[in-house]
Amino acid sequence: MRTRRGISYKKPNNMCCDKRRRDDNIMGEKMIRSRKRLKSSSATPVATVSGQCDFLDTLPDDIVLFILAKFGATAACPADFVSVLSTCKRLKALGVHSIVLSKASPKAFAFKSENWSESAHRFLKQCSDAGNIEACYTLGMIRFYCLQNRGSGASLMAKAAINSHAPALYSLAVIQFNGSGGLKTDKNLRAGVALCARAAFLGHIDALRELGHCLQDGYGVRQNIAEGRRFLVQANARELAAGLSTTPSALMSGNWLTCNPLPHLRHGNMVGPRCPLLSDFGCNVTAREPHPSNRFLTDWFSDKVLSSGLRLCSHAGCGRPETRKHEFRRCSVCGAVNYCSRACQTLDWKMRHKMECTLANTWVDDGDGEDNGNVNDDGMVV
Template sequence: MVGQKRKRSSLPPQYATAGDCCGGGGGRRKRLAGGGPDYLDELPDDLVLAVLSKLAASASSPSDLLSVHLTCKRLNGLGRHDMVFAKASPASLAVKAASWSEPVQRFLKLCADAGNLEACYILGMIRFYCLGNRSGGAALLARAAVGGHAAALYSLAVIQFNGSGGAKSDRDLRAGAALLPEAEPHPANLFMADWWASRGVQATAKKPGLEAPAAATGDSDGGGELRLCSHVRCGRRETRRHEFRRCSVCGAANYCSRACQALDWKRAHKAQCVPMDRWLLAAGEAQ
């Protein structure tokens, strides 16, 4: 390739470089201090972009990308291509709060605009929770979630659960549940579920004061019944009484977390959830 004219790719104007890697131009190949050819200067732009994209994908810190931009004019220009920003690794995007500045925000935005889902998530969370830009932050989180970013999808579900950015009346459990995909249960969860099932412990709930005795539920901890999470694929059990929260509507289901509550709502509880008082009234009328 030495001696051949460098093949230029059709880059957008904002990424075009003025002259060769070491400055100057006029088509004249620059020589190193020792008199040898500058082989980097002979590489076509497309090949350099491919190398920079690989570097961005494996970068272990933001400084890895910055060092490329400081190398020379050509790498500085090609390093700003969307292809490089789109491949930036999560580690290269992990900015610290103490280092936050407008240039950092611009860098994350460039990566997000290039389609980097991790950048969309990070900048979306910062804007929504730290900078108070609810609509802008939610839009970035949504973009990441649509692309399959699991953390962004979960964050949007949390926002729906809590009505974040709005009033308390904006809470929407159903909408939050719809955002949570139910993955295959982890082997540890399957083990716990089978463990309790083999001991006759079931994820049944009673209204306060109606708990079954410890012997009936396989509880050997003393002090009353310890409940299982009502999401059947969870397998977690309370470590103390009343550790898990009941469904605030029917009081007949217990959950270790909002995630399990949302997943169980989508799986089965939305068809079972009836306020306990209304159920008792209906039962009395039927007698």
């Protein structure tokens, strides 16, 4: 075969060839440096450009999913979880797997109200679709109260309640007691009591307290004063245990037993949050932390003006707004505060309103939050 060699063909320009080779070498080095990882089908570690071995690409997807699920279940804030997903394309793809999202902790999607966006909404929706019960409840509360999407929010809370989520059961009970999202005639007291009983069976403190007041007053259920007081005592005992579990150092030192005859209540200079039960005896135990959804509601409505005539629940750890006028109960003495439930009224009375309410000394409170003079607009005692 005749080749392109010989005298008849001109010798190629060496400068052009050298330049072409040099350009090819430069482009090849750039392509190698731009790649984050060199993947291999073999089970041996792959050597990167820097000479180190990348063992992540040799791990099967099942092991990576297990690691990501464990990390999502222990994440302290959304930034921790997002920072891991933004490390590489593989972690970003596996991080939104249903196995990982179903195990994510409430703190992993505890977004602040000022950081709320469509991407945050979409991430919460992905978590709820993956079967994350906490995400269903959180997104349900945000949609029902903040975004005013009542049907979708109630259905998400119901999905969590079906899976025995105690806060979702209690929130649905509050909606039934108040007829939230509907008319005044939409109240269903018996359904509210049933939901409270289920949440109380699961150990929810506010549901225990609400159920105790319902039984004492015969509100939606046959009156049983002895059984109601038993539930109130049980709620206080659980509150005491929760307060002491958050302050083990105070428990060991015995400082929480130091009983002062209400000095902070007499002078009105209560410093820091106190446990609603133990504050009546001057014990320094911090109150339990509110649910992330309640913190989101509080921050969301802190800088927003509600529609004319609507009010927020006066308990600092609640954040629920009214969905219609005169939905919440108000204090019959001062008329300046209002509450979505008896549990919120009892907690706020012991922590704050007892010191501020006009003519509060005329009311006798024996420590169980039984009757503090709060009635709703129909004249019903809280």
